[in-house]
Amino acid sequence: MTDVVKRLKHSDPHEKEFHQAVAEIVSWVKPVLDRRPDFAQQALLERLVEPERSVVFRVPWMDDSGQVQVNRGYRVEMNSVLGPYKGGLRFHPSVSLSTFKALAFEQIFKNALTMLPIGGARGGSDFEPKGKSDNEVMRFCQSFMAELAHHIGPDIDVPGGGMGVGLREIGYLFGAYRKQSREHSAVITGKGLDWGGSQIRLQSTGYGVVYFAAEALSTRNRALEGQRCLVSGAGNVAQHTVEKIIALGGKVLTMSDTSGFIFDEEGIDAGKLAFIKRLKNMKRGRIREYVDKYSETQYVEADHSLDHNPLWNHKADCAFPCAAENEINARDATNLVNSGVKLVCEGADLPSTPEAIDIFLDSDILYAPCTATNAGGVAIASLEMSQNRMLLNWSAQEVDTRLKTVMKNIHHQCLDTAADYGQPGNYVMGANIAGFTRVVNAMWDQGLI
Numbered sequence: 001m002t003d004v005v006k007r008l009k010h011s012d013p014h015e016k017e018f019h020q021a022v023a024e025i026v027s028w029v030k031p032v033l034d035r036r037p038d039f040a041q042q043a044l045l046e047r048l049v050e051p052e053r054s055v056v057f058r059v060p061w062m063d064d065s066g067q068v069q070v071n072r073g074y075r076v077e078m079n080s081v082l083g084p085y086k087g088g089l090r091f092h093p094s095v096s097l098s099t100f101k102a103l104a105f106e107q108i109f110k111n112a113l114t115m116l117p118i119g120g121a122r123g124g125s126d127f128e129p130k131g132k133s134d135n136e137v138m139r140f141c142q143s144f145m146a147e148l149a150h151h152i153g154p155d156i157d158v159p160g161g162g163m164g165v166g167l168r169e170i171g172y173l174f175g176a177y178r179k180q181s182r183e184h185s186a187v188i189t190g191k192g193l194d195w196g197g198s199q200i201r202l203q204s205t206g207y208g209v210v211y212f213a214a215e216a217l218s219t220r221n222r223a224l225e226g227q228r229c230l231v232s233g234a235g236n237v238a239q240h241t242v243e244k245i246i247a248l249g250g251k252v253l254t255m256s257d258t259s260g261f262i263f264d265e266e267g268i269d270a271g272k273l274a275f276i277k278r279l280k281n282m283k284r285g286r287i288r289e290y291v292d293k294y295s296e297t298q299y300v301e302a303d304h305s306l307d308h309n310p311l312w313n314h315k316a317d318c319a320f321p322c323a324a325e326n327e328i329n330a331r332d333a334t335n336l337v338n339s340g341v342k343l344v345c346e347g348a349d350l351p352s353t354p355e356a357i358d359i360f361l362d363s364d365i366l367y368a369p370c371t372a373t374n375a376g377g378v379a380i381a382s383l384e385m386s387q388n389r390m391l392l393n394w395s396a397q398e399v400d401t402r403l404k405t406v407m408k409n410i411h412h413q414c415l416d417t418a419a420d421y422g423q424p425g426n427y428v429m430g431a432n433i434a435g436f437t438r439v440v441n442a443m444w445d446q447g448l449i
């Protein structure tokens, strides 16, 4: 264990998520530190793991019965060396300062990889929007923003959406900021299309994942056309990953939700995807209803007593985990490798366990980690900031072209960096080192601050 992780464990013993995030990055960037011993004298790593600023605040609000409730709000502004802090908000009961420090730390490097001028931050609250009325969510968001507004601004910190923070929450947060600041500025991203939002924002993460996958396959002289693909999840990332795979001629065999997964040997085509979108986005239905509509297909109920997920057992060429953290364990990874999958491209955040990642890296498959592959969302959020500042609305085609370019560049950076550090084709090493190097070089250039 490196000194920096030891020091964090000593000073903040309860921040386990943060220790893990730092240990993970440090293990990959050691070759950079070995190459540049002068970084140690400048304590670049020690400075990186200390947030530039963490704000923790009280969020009182009144529920529909007249009872006052109190939640806790957070914003961890980790590093602004490359540009204004940028990173999403999460509203979920499980969060803590440690969660946001870990997420903000990872966000610095993901944002750096996009080559766009954005620093890293994350924030949110232990508020649970599920089960709350619109009025309760609005009152909570207004109270949350009453404090957060003191810490953000178009040149300072630009939060975006995230888990539990969708268009409804962004609307209430932006409205509260606009009233307080008396400006309609680029201070929040993920806005509605009629009030400053960007085209393709909704699709950006999923489309970006598939653009990265296409680039990775091209290194082995393959294209997505005709490839059999396993996709997990049925939410925003999964839906748009499937949409782009279909557009590029791939055949999607599976999708899932927390109750189970569907298998369609004929492939989920555009019409069937439209059914799933209506089912999940408008009717809040379950994926099992797919087999009622398309009777030649199968539904497999989730069985948590199993030590593996049978979705990953199906014979395929490519796998796109787009549901949740840790959804691919060591056994699933072994199954994927043994069944001849050629590419695993992550849509979700950290869907593969550390053991699963080791199995992928020891095999011959292309393994594309989320640090690189799902950066399309934050890239388009940054382009939303650019459009707001220029008072412009780019067309969907223009934004999509820029997204494709960003993902292509990320792919090249990962490949070139991994080759430079002696592990050609190792996208994990390439992504971590490329992001880290851009950040520490900028810190070096800007002096001791």
Ligand code: NDP
Pocket (backbone or CB within 6 Å): 163, 205, 232, 233, 234, 235, 236, 237, 238, 256, 257, 258, 259, 322, 323, 324, 325, 327, 347, 348, 349, 350, 374, 377
């Ligand atoms: P959504 O909430 O829209 O969808 C998640 C989907 O995955 C739901 O269908 C959910 O099922 C399903 N799911 C959740 N857990 C499991 C599980 N254990 N097994 C099978 N299915 C499961 O989320 P998003 O699509 O927005 O996000 C998915 C992942 O991508 C998350 O890790 C998120 O952090 C990450 N991400 C998202 C970005 C974005 O722009 N949206 C950007 C970058 C990362 P159910 O319908 O039953 O709830």
